[in-house]
Amino acid sequence: AQTVTQSQPEMSVQEAETVTLSCTYDTSESNYYLFWYKQPPSRQMILVIRQEAYKQQNATENRFSVNFQKAAKSFSLKISDSQLGDTAMYFCAFMPTGANSKLTFGKGITLSVRP
């Protein structure tokens, strides 16, 4: 079974600054996918970024990038130039490859961006 750990329940960052959200996971799978989802106050879960474990290059999407350390089983999210609209809950999630795979989520972290 897989587990996903987000140890920080809350973080706060000043607008325009950079913040890093931590995530670790535990699995015996050799190939898998990792995700960060954002849930703003509207409650709509939005996919922020996706990383394929067999790719060494870290994924980036505009202001969002990840630091994927496979050996350490670490998958942190860096948000650059934080904006007020980044205020949300962020969930780290894991999914093994293959048929019938399912997402396993961490407990989430509440990020507040201060003006």
Added chain:
Amino acid sequence: DVKVTQSSRYLVKRTGEKVFLECVQDMDHENMFWYRQDPGLGLRLIYFSYDVKMKEKGDIPEGYSVSREKKERFSLILESASTNQTSMYLCASRRDRVANYGYTFGSGTRLTVV
């Protein structure tokens, strides 16, 4: 864009009532999922379905059942609602069994059982 629609944003039900939470997706996705979200616990999988009339238990199926008579609709049923089922319920869909692009989520139903 794929749309996943949950019929109710807020629901208040009484203990012992039979409750139906409805979820509809509009892009012919094969896989559908029901999660429960609680503060400090993240999202936990209740049930999922790979295709019409197929269902499998997730991590916390006790007290719930599901129905998938049509491909686009996946219903979560609380046979006899209890106060410990007060929670946010999220429905999600995915194109097929091996599409590793994550899920598309609905906006959630916040259920309160009194």
